[in-house]
Amino acid sequence: MGTRRKDKIIAILGATASGKSDLAVTLAQKFNGEVVSADSRQVYIGMDIGSGKITKKEMKGVPHHLLSIASPKRNFSAGQYQKKADQIINQILKKSKLPIICGGSNFYINTITKGLVMPSTKPDYKLRSKLNKKSNEELYKILKNLDPLRAKNIDKNNPRRLIRAIEVAPSAPLKEDPKYDCLELAIKKDNLELLIKKRIDKRIKIGMIKEVKRLRIGGLSWQRIENFGLEYKWIAIYLQNRISKQNMIDGILQSSIKLAKSQNSWLKKEKNIYWIKNKNEAEKLIKNFLN
RNA sequence: GCCGUGGUAGCUCAGUGGUAGAGCGCUUCUCUGAAAAAGAAGAGGUCGCCAGUUCAAUCCUGGCCCGCGGCA
Numbered sequence: 001m002g003t004r005r006k007d008k009i010i011a012i013l014g015a016t017a018s019g020k021s022d023l024a025v026t027l028a029q030k031f032n033g034e035v036v037s038a039d040s041r042q043v044y045i046g047m048d049i050g051s052g053k054i055t056k057k058e059m060k061g062v063p064h065h066l067l068s069i070a071s072p073k074r075n076f077s078a079g080q081y082q083k084k085a086d087q088i089i090n091q092i093l094k095k096s097k098l099p100i101i102c103g104g105s106n107f108y109i110n111t112i113t114k115g116l117v118m119p120s121t122k123p124d125y126k127l128r129s130k131l132n133k134k135s136n137e138e139l140y141k142i143l144k145n146l147d148p149l150r151a152k153n154i155d156k157n158n159p160r161r162l163i164r165a166i167e168v169a170p171s172a173p174l175k176e177d178p179k180y181d182c183l184e185l186a187i188k189k190d191n192l193e194l195l196i197k198k199r200i201d202k203r204i205k206i207g208m209i210k211e212v213k214r215l216r217i218g219g220l221s222w223q224r225i226e227n228f229g230l231e232y233k234w235i236a237i238y239l240q241n242r243i244s245k246q247n248m249i250d251g252i253l254q255s256s257i258k259l260a261k262s263q264n265s266w267l268k269k270e271k272n273i274y275w276i277k278n279k280n281e282a283e284k285l286i287k288n289f290l291n
Numbered sequence: 292g293c294c295g296u297g298g299u300a301g302c303u304c305a306g307u308g309g310u311a312g313a314g315c316g317c318u319u320c321u322c323u324g325a326a327a328a329a330g331a332a333g334a335g336g337u338c339g340c341c342a343g344u345u346c347a348a349u350c351c352u353g354g355c356c357c358g359c360g361g362c363a
Binding site for chain 2: 016039040041051075076077078079080081082083104105106107108110111114116117118119120121122123125128155157158159160161163164167168171174175176227228229230231232233254255256258259261262263265266269
């Protein structure tokens with residue numbers, strides 16, 4: 001009575017600017033795959049250049065999923081991502097093709113690779129904005145009444161965690177239930193700083209600033225745009241004449257480097273990751289894995 | 292040259308006659324429906340240089356060096 005063998009999928013991980021998208025396309029071509037993006041910004045419509053979304057041309061005919069699927073006016077979440085990604089992955093598997101998850105939002109990736117079992121309570125944004133006005137102490141008190149157990153080991157200084165805990169209270173124990181057999185490959189790359197620098201210039205040249213203007217004209221508040229971070233944040237500040245263009249570029253660079261570092265340190269602690277330097281190493285590992 | 296003003300953490304600056312502070316950055320870490328988000332911890336200083344006053348000077352006094360503004 002063995003458990004059913006799990007379906008095999010691939011995940012391409014790595015810091016921003018490490019070359020995930022290209023590698024995913026190459027591997028998809030070689031192994032009859034389709035790419036499932038795992039990026040918390042690329043899910044939004046109209047956020048293309050600044051989020052580094054792959055272009056039609058760069059896809060080289062390989063189907064890509066979960067890009068431009070949500071309005072930037074609404075919040076997207078890891079839970080929504082998990083549901084959609086599961087659907088897509090199943091569809092790809094039904095076609096006997098190989099799902100290749102590819103992206104830099106490691107929390108999103110974990111919802112799939114680890115099969116995080118999220119609390120069933122959906123985010124309640126009205127409640128959140130109400131709770132956002134309260135101090136951490138007040139939030140903690142509320143949580144303590146609702147869910148004393150959770151209150152014991154929560155980070156008391158983190159309003160987002162407190163608010164979510166109140167939202168789902170009383171919470172069930174945290175669980176993981178992986179649905180797939182996943183080979184996780186992470187790209188090891190030096191010189192990220194230089195790559196990021198070049199990338200900023202290129203993106204400005206092809207209209208990244210206009211893209212942000214368009215978002216604003218499309219009805220997003222500056223606050224909302226700044227919340228998206230990195231290029232969106234700094235360009236929005238620049239467009240409000242709060243900083244110079246050079247400060248904007250410096251800001252994007254600095255935040256991007258910071259992001260890359262935190263992505264890498266997230267990946268470093270994951271046990272099941274294979275670190276690869278190039279596509280040959282990736283191909284070998286995948287061949288092995290699929291046999 | 293004269294008058295004024297400033298020199299304190301990598302950066303922008305608070306501050307006090309009694310063991311040196313913040314914000315940002317940096318390093319490390321946390322994360323179970325906002326994750327490019329939200330948090331935690333830590334490392335960084337002969338407080339421009341030299342002398343004086345004082346039990347004690349980053350702080351008061353004098354000199355010097357450097358930056359900035361004005362006058363000539």
